[in-house]
Amino acid sequence: MEHINKVFGQLNTEHHREYKIIVRHHLKRVYYTTMAREQEVSEGYIRKLAKNGAYYFLQFYDEK
Numbered sequence: 001m002e003h004i005n006k007v008f009g010q011l012n013t014e015h016h017r018e019y020k021i022i023v024r025h026h027l028k029r030v031y032y033t034t035m036a037r038e039q040e041v042s043e044g045y046i047r048k049l050a051k052n053g054a055y056y057f058l059q060f061y062d063e064k
Helices: 002-014 016-027 032-039 043-063
Strands: none
Touching: 002 016, 002 043, 016 032, 016 043, 032 043
16 A cells, blocks of 8 residues: 555656546546536546556556
C-alpha cells in the first residue's frame, strides 16, 4: 500500500491533471462527462488524459 501511495504521489507531482481525473473517476466514481463539463472541454479529451495518466502510472509501477 505504501508503494501505491508513493506512485500516486509521483503521478500527482508530474501529471497533476491526469492524476485528478484518474482518482476522481476510478476511486470516487465521477463520470468523464461531468469532468468535461466542469472544465469546459470534450469528454474525449478527458478520456485521453485519463488513458495517458493510467499508462504512465502502470509503467512507473512496473519499474519498481
